[in-house]
Amino acid sequence: MxxxxxxxxxxxxxxxxxxxxxxxxxxxxxxxxxxxxxxxxxxxxxxxxxxxxxxxxxxxxxxxxxxxxxxxxxxxxxxxxxxxxxxxxxxxxxxxxxxxxxxxxxxxxxxxxxxxxxxxxxxxxxxxxxxxxxxxxxxxxxSILGGQRRGVEEPTSQTVVRGPKEGFTEDISTNTAMLRRRIRSADLSFESRIVGKYTQTKISVAYIKGIANPDVVKEVLSRIDMIQTDSILESGYIEEFIQDGVRSTFPTIYNTERPDTVAGGLLEGLVAILVDGTPFTLIAPVTFFRFIVSSEDYYQRYDLATFLRIIRFVSFFVALLLPSIYIATTTFHQEMLPTTLLIALAAQRESTPLPALLEALVMEITFEVIREAGVRMPRAIGPAISIVGALVLGQAAVQAGIVSAAMVIVVSFTAISNFVLPAINMAAAVRLLRFILMFLAGTMGLFGILAGLIPILAHLASLQSFGVPYLMPLAPFNKNNMKDVIYRAPWWKMKTRPVMIGDNNEVRQSANHNSFSEQATDHNKDPMR
Structure with a gap:
């Protein structure tokens, strides 16, 4: 319920x-x-x-x-x-x-x-x-709309190796048409609203009748109708107005500019919110694990998709905890390190004037500045400046004895792991929490890290997205939904939709369908005959 x-x-x-x-x-x-x-x-x-x-x-x-x-x-x-x-x-x-x-x-x-x-x-x-x-x-x-508009192009924020190469545009009519081309069903419905006293922005709520839970659709429309503002210039405005956990660092609404991702969510019973003037569409309700999953996982073999998901989960914990663990072990728990590694780190830190916490903060803030500068600079020189700036500053800081080489390695690998996460808003949440855990590790060691992780886990367990538990299907545990969390089951085994949204139309494909190889094994004959 x-x-x-x-x-x-x-x-x-x-x-x-x-x-x-x-x-x-x-x-x-x-x-x-x-x-x-x-x-x-x-x-x-x-x-x-x-x-x-x-x-x-x-x-x-x-x-x-x-x-x-x-x-x-x-x-x-x-x-x-x-x-x-x-x-x-x-x-x-x-x-x-x-x-x-x-x-x-x-x-x-x-x-x-x-x-x-x-x-x-x-x-x-x-x-x-x-x-x-x-x-x-x-x-x-x-209606004879015209004028200059941006055409359909490849998404810039969510690129894939295999999969559709077209993304949403700023025109809402074009975006709804792209969904219609993917879901050719009369059950696909759009309900429109006008929000913004001066902008009069058109918003369309998309869902599939018979699959989406009517209570969820009603709740989404109710929250949109409650918005009283002068302007809606981007879907981020709507996201902040209607999201659960307004003071939470973790996002409770997924945003994407890929039509295939939105179509896949609609077919699982989710609700999409399209906003005129932006290519980013909102999807709700969502769980924590949707921010780790990429749309490309469903276009590749299930074994490769599972391996990549494991890499993303490992990268999530690395981006969140690696600097904190390094600070805690080098400052309070040196006995946990192997003797050879401890001697090597001690030799590097002998000429470093800053403690490990300040050293990590300086490197992390420097990297955040370089990242932001690369985004704001002109596209022709932004990447070059980011790479050259990171290399020059890192090498110069090590040679000057301000930071140790090991700290540069830790911060660099942490930043790379943060880029592995496919959802930008989840990666941003990890970046913010990383600084808190670094401070706790620098003051209380591993006990401080544990003292920070327990409230984070408790917060995740209490968080909801339009009535759906944020950690589902782990908390509460649902065995049937585990086939598409860390391990991605083959398509011929995912016969039902996730039950986290509701009990409407759970069957996705025939219950009697099986893979071709298993059919051949069951009949004990050569499949080529």
Missing amino acids: LLFRSRQKQPQVEAKNQANVSSSDTISPLLKSKLAVLKERMGTSSDFIIREISDTSSGPYPFAISYIDGLIDQGLLADLMESLTSDFGNSFQGDVDPAIWFKDKLPVGNLNVVSSEKQMVNSILEGRVLVMIHGVQEAYAV
């Missing part, structure tokens, strides 16, 4: 919902009144265009169109104007209602009827062309 964290609704939520349901002032049938409303709401912005056609040769009814320059396709706009100025005037025989003609004859794919002044303004701001006809007490929003 899912236990969702209770959230206190803000008093403005009900007013917002009522405002969304109830429309603004009714549109006047007079064309001049409609144009006056738009000019009052939009002001004198230079990219706001109004084209009024009052020539009777174009038809018996004057009309006007309005749009934002740069948000529409100029070629489709020309076709629309040609239809309005020619077909509109020639199609009337007797007393023909212009609204009926517009709905039936206009050659456009997406046409919405607008019945309020607020919807008129919102339609224009969303990039639609608003058509207003004199004498008609409604307007028509025509």
